[in-house]
């Protein structure tokens with residue numbers, strides 16, 4: 453009898469839509485205006501709003517193993533002063549559409565059609581998924597996070613037919629020279645190793661109908 457009850461519960465869970473917690477970061481007029489400035493200076497586009505049409509999903513890790521500490525990097529509208537690596541490239545703080553906790557809980561942090569600052573060159577075309585973990589470049593994202601990424605990406609593909617690619621952040625430079633690449637400054641690049649080759653391999657084994665990053669010489 454217990455087995456039947458468990459079976460019933462698991463069927464119910466799989467039938468219901470994916471659970472996504474709403475945890476909005478501050479995204480007021482200030483961050484919108486700073487985002488427009490970023491779009492102008494990096495992509496040379498004059499935009500009325502910061503709405504995007506997503507073509508790519510970029511998967512990240514936060515490089516911090518604690519959820520609250522990870523979240524705190526994204527809450528302020530302006531970039532914290534301890535990011536000299538990207539400070540000169542604009543005052544708008546980094547952001548991400550989703551943050552997946554280590555137990556697999558999915559949080560949505562901002563509107564899906566707003567541009568987030570999470571990846572050089574591709575912000576205007578992409579949705580960002582941050583996973584809590586990867587401190588000191590450890591390949592430690594959990595199976596629960598993998599499962600949530602798989603489900604979330606499938607859900608996003610249903611919602612946005614325009615999405616063609618799923619890439620790891622470490623693959624972003626594969627798009628240099630591609631139609632979707634918009635960054636004007638050839639010297640503005642940062643090294644990225646997130647979320648790990650292993651995580652992307654396991655993710656790709658479980659999602660279909662997406663193109664991989666257009667690398668000509670293997671993954672960077």
Ligand SMILES: [Zn+2]
Nearest residue numbers: 512513621646
């Ligand atoms: Zn990243």
